[in-house]
Amino acid sequence: MIKKTALAVVTLALAASCVSPKVYKDLEAKYADLKSENRKLSDENEALLDAKTAAENELKQLKSAYDEAVAQRDKLQSDYDATKANYDALKASYDALEKNSSAAIAANSQKNRELLAQLEAKEQALADENARLEKLKKDLEERSNRVAELESVIASKDAAMRALKDAISRALTDFEGKGLTVEQRDGKVYVSMENKLLFESGSWAVGSEGRRAVQQLGSVLGENPDIAVLIEGHTDNVPYQGSGPLTGNWDLSTKRATAIVNILRENASINPENLIAAGRGEYAPVATNSTPEGRAKNRRIEVILTPKLDELSKLLSDN
Known part of the structure; x- marks a missing residue:
């Protein structure tokens, strides 16, 4: 089983590195559509709160x-x-x-x-x-x-969402102190994983420890089909110096987000329609980029979990 998993990881890395520009553009277009849908859901949530007020x-x-x-x-x-x-x-x-x-x-x-x-x-x-x-x-x-x-x-x-946060915290207990945090704010749950848990520098191949963390997160998401899952890749502001198919930090952050999505899709209980991969590059830092510690916090994957608002929308339309 371990050999098969390792072979799948290598195959996934080789396939991701050979994506054609057309496929990559298609993925970007799909991401734009999904991002628009996510923004619409956020606007609907704000509209519902305004309606309540x-x-x-x-x-x-x-x-x-x-x-x-x-x-x-x-x-x-x-x-x-x-x-x-x-x-x-x-x-x-x-x-x-x-x-x-x-x-x-x-x-x-x-x-x-x-x-x-x-x-x-x-x-x-x-x-x-x-x-x-x-x-x-x-x-x-x-x-x-x-x-x-x-x-x-x-x-x-x-x-x-509180119950979901607690379930995720329990599932990821093994990774406490390893660059992983779980928070609930603004009606959403945020799971943040620093790159030191997931990737080698300049790589978008997920390591074994990071894969295990993502799989355990996926086991909880598979039991919550009414949750929209946005995976955002983030980098620090140090320009990408590597060679190969990457064009820069934004490209790297997108490929890392997509790598997390691909691991989650291995769980058949997760609806692919609920998954969104997004690259934010260096443009959404959570700490200063002027220190090594701050740059380490900015190099991260954020999984943002949002409840679907169909029930509230129906309630408003009926009234």
Whole structure:
């Protein structure tokens, strides 16, 4: 088995070094498409977070309108109660005066009719306000449910990414202190492997220890089919001095990223459509290039794991 693996590595290195310009350009075009798709997913994630914020703001406005409607309803109820008490008092007075004066009875009857008209108007206003209050209450409940659904899906995605980070950390425990780190930020998981773990200087052939690390990472990714995997190659700013098919640091970083993708593709459980290889050259450093230690940190492979947002997109489109 070891001989077969070694033979596969040599064959892969020879094949990568003999890639024709046309094939290489095709790979670059595919990378551009995939990179655009990755950017679209990132934009969608930001749009979804903006949608959540907008929904929360709208919820606050509905709550404020609801509170104002309750206050208005209570005021109308108070006016209604006062008018009804006045009406009852006048009716009692009417009953007392009925025995004494037809003129007083006529005047009191007119006032009663006016008060009855006022009472009916206030009853109608109270009914209208109650209907508006019910509509606001229903809208408030619908917005609350939508915000709760968005928060639930986002929390579920975050929990899934935390679980993925923990699983990767456990799988790569053997490589702690060997230039490998696992972090979670901005809803994504970042696996960074310094080149000293993976490649010889100027080479894109993955060593045995690095291959084992990538394979163990692949065993976790194979159990998470809903994760987009972007592999980025990075170099320091020292110009490439080697000979052969490489044109520079950017070319080297691309070939190294592709080498990692090829190892991951050996795992049949990983969907190739989820894999993206990208070369960043020296243009995304994480440390200074003015010291040997900083340049060593900049020479790295970063595996960026992003959850797919299909569920959130469907939830937004349904609302």
